[in-house]
Amino acid sequence: MAVNGKHITVLGAGSWGTALARHLAVNGSTVRLWGRRLEQIEEINAFRENKRYLPGVILPGAMLVTTDLEQALEGASAVVFSVPSHTFRTVLRQALPFIKAETLIVNTAKGIEENSNLRLSEVFAAEAGPARLEHYAVLSGPSHAEEVAREMPTAIVAASTSPHTAVLAQDIFMQQNLRVYTNPDIIGVELGGALKNVIALGTGIADGLLGSDNARAALMTRGLAEITRLGIVMQANPLTFAGLTGLGDLIVTCISRHSRNRRAGIAIGQGKTLQQALDKVNMVVEGVRTTRAAHNLAAALGIEMPITEQMYQVLFHNLSPQAAMKNLMARGKTREVEEVALAHIKWQSQQGIEL
Ligand SMILES: NC(=O)C1=CN([C@@H]2O[C@H](COP(=O)(O)OP(=O)(O)OC[C@H]3O[C@@H](n4cnc5c(N)ncnc54)[C@H](O)[C@@H]3O)[C@@H](O)[C@H]2O)C=CC1
Ligand SMILES: O=C(CO)COP(=O)(O)O
Secondary structure, three states: OOOOOOEEEEEOOOHHHHHHHHHHHHOOOEEEEEOOOHHHHHHHHHHOEOOOOOOOOEOOOOOEEEOOHHHHHOOOOEEEEOOOHHHHHHHHHHHHHHOOOOOEEEEOOOOEOOOOOOEHHHHHHHHHOHHHHHHEEEEEOOOOHHHHOOOOOEEEEEEOOOHHHHHHHHHHHOEOOEEEEEEOOHHHHHHHHHHHHHHHHHHHHHHHHOOOHHHHHHHHHHHHHHHHHHHHHOOOOHHHHHOHHHHHHHHHHHHOOOOHHHHHHHHHHOOOOHHHHHHHHOOOOHHHHHHHHHHHHHHHHOOOOHHHHHHHHHHHHOOOHHHHHHHHHOOOOOOOOHHHHHHHHHHHHHOOOOO
16 A cells, blocks of 8 residues: 555654654645644644744645644554654554554654663564564664755665565655665664764764864764674674664764754763753753663673763763773774674574575
């Protein structure tokens, strides 16, 4: 069943939900946007603009914007979740009674659930039942809301364990200024999208502290190496981390002025506390919770993630950014790519790919 041109509901009226709702409406779908805060929804309806989260972007007049979840979801042929990852389980639970079993679900949040350390597709399977994963896709990649809403050329990925579902998600978002690729590796796509935020907080801290291009490049590249190391053990395809949802998103988040994670990191690097940095950004900074989850996952799986470890100490145990940088530079000698290359070969043989 094609979805394009039908009713699509976007849950979450923050910057990403608002930008995607606009995009889908411009792309020819009938769109409803749901947000939980009445005051904010009334303001969007009055001005056709989300002044707090996406100022300067005017929304199409025909789009229904509401706080009524049942009204938003009635008859929806696709539901796009654009809420922060730590609220995904709660919003999903509230929404599921109004969503038919065969409805396409697209999750755009980037995070790992704290405490359970579950990827969000695992949270979905736990709440909706594993059979519905067949209708579940993840949309991820380098895509700041501020630019997608202004139709800047952007390339992203729709990932699903079902090739048919990945193509359905690809079809509803694909447009002349938004190229959507498919990828069956949902594990790698979810991990790349979540873990790049930890590294972007780190490069932000280094930017705030030192303003060094060399340090930023070192953290990005070695950050990708440790993301890949964890991903391989979690059964991701190592090549996914070299793609849009890995390297691509890491680049944009570590260099963009729009990045919340980068901006929070810069504030910390300049001497602000974590709370002061979060107050300054005043939007969701996913990398903070993800740092804790990644730290716990790495410990549970016995994976070395030195940058994540230092980030964990800075964010939650008052280690100074200076000391964290010193600790990273003082690590013992090691090799660059051999372990990742060996893990890739092992992964290929596990998948039955002939070498
Ligand atoms: N902003 C961007 O450019 C992009 C964001 N994302 C991801 O999308 C997700 C949402 O991020 P943003 O829209 O940027 O966040 P945001 O900070 O702009 O907005 C968050 C929205 O979620 C709402 N919210 C908070 N708690 C809620 C709850 N319990 N129930 C319902 N709504 C709740 C807030 O009221 C607000 O409308 C995050 O996981 C982010 O990583 C992904 C790609 C791009
Ligand atoms: O994921 C994003 C861009 O692809 C958004 O990153 P920030 O949350 O750091 O703004």
